[in-house]
Amino acid sequence: MTPSTLDALIEALRCLPGVGPKSAQRMAYHLLQRDQRGAARLAGALAKALEVLRHCARCNTFTEDEICQRCANPQRDPRLLCVVEMPSDLAMMEQTHAFKGMYYVLMGRMSPLDGIGPRELKLEKLVERATDGVVEEVILATNFTNEGEVTAHTVSELMRARGLKVSRIARGVPVGGELEHTDIGTIAQALIERRSV
């Protein structure tokens, strides 16, 4: 006896990651009962995003243009290409103000268990980007998770096979970090990756 429109909304909300039947129901009630303006804004924002957002032809991040503003910026060093998993990782890198090169956003990571391999990640687009004849070094800034490491490994093989220099951002004890509160694996890695001073 649930109205079909309400059922359809609850079902549609389940396309959101991490939203099961119970929370989809709670979300639907909340939107209809307490926040119809928010619901209308969400419907509009979704429709607009689907209409105007696409992937930058150069760095693959979301953009409203053919080539995003960052890629179009002549101030940046086109010889360095930093590979990250998601736009949020790119944002973190930018906040460091320590990198003035270009980016490539994978929009995901390798995850063999979920069937996400080189093809699903469209790594051929990254290969094409990196072999433009201008890029000299590819800097891997994927996460230091299992999936991020697998991704970094695969990308590095592809890049090296094309004669590109490849580097990986360093692991180690966080800035301001105390050894006592740093996990053993990180300390071990920091020891292995020690630098002469």
Place this chain on the structure above:
Amino acid sequence: MTPSTLDALIEALRCLPGVGPKSAQRMAYHLLQRDQRGAARLAGALAKALEVLRHCARCNTFTEDEICQRCANPQRDPRLLCVVEMPSDLAMMEQTHAFKGMYYVLMGRMSPLDGIGPRELKLEKLVERATDGVVEEVILATNFTNEGEVTAHTVSELMRARGLKVSRIARGVPVGGELEHTDIGTIAQALIERRSV
């Protein structure tokens, strides 16, 4: 440098209950990257729901009609009015097949700390419904939480002031429940509410 359309979508997703900035971002990426069809379906379902769903003039639940099918059903006993918090509670009651009367759905609960009192819950609509001259008994089936109990108390005062018989569904040990695995408060209540056999 985030495209404004993407920012707007991330911001709009935050109207969903329990969704903070990080998960709104994750949801936006997921929809745009992995499930554009789901996103389009969600946008449509939201717009449709806002357009066609309203509250039943009699029981206050969501419906596409002026009066919902359940309220319009002449087979149900109009002398009994069961008050529940949400449509999901109504669905639970119906699954028991133990009640053939009418319902009133509060679409919420009293929550003085959140500023939700009798006025916000529109209890005057319930009073109007219950005093139609046909309802004889109001059965309170709000949750046995603090807020549900406060709600039941307030509703019962309103109903009794209008000469209506009021009852509360029973608390007790769950059917099939073992005392060893039942919380002490429930056992105490089951003792107080014991019935002669």
